[in-house]
Amino acid sequence: AVGALLHLIQDSFSQSHTARGGAFPTGPYSARVVCQPVGAFYDYGRNGSAHPAGDKVPAFDLTECGNSPILDPITASAQLLWLVERRADPEAVVKLIDEAVLGRDG
Numbered sequence: 001a002v003g004a005l006l007h008l009i010q011d012s013f014s015q016s017h018t019a020r021g022g023a024f025p026t027g028p029y030s031a032r033v034v035c036q037p038v039g040a041f042y043d044y045g046r047n048g049s050a051h052p053a054g055d056k057v058p059a060f061d062l063t064e065c066g067n068s069p070i071l072d073p074i075t076a077s078a079q080l081l082w083l084v085e086r087r088a089d090p091e092a093v094v095k096l097i098d099e100a101v102l103g104r105d106g
Helices: 002-011 062-066 073-085 090-101
Strands: none
Touching: 002 073, 002 090, 073 090
């Protein structure tokens, strides 16, 4: 389950999986981390040919990510592992993903 949660966090920052900072449902995509709330989720069936461009080593906007309530994928993954290691209440994991990864209000 931990691997699936890490995959969810990391894929949620792929421009070919989610819309953050603009909507491009069929591409073109770039590999960049945008620390903004998810506006939409993409369907591989609709963006399959353009999909790989967003799943490469990304560029990070460190200024934006440092000033946003949305965590970057590395920090979010580390916080998830910290919560799991300490056997935190599962609601803490849900809150992390909802608020600090997806950008949804709790």
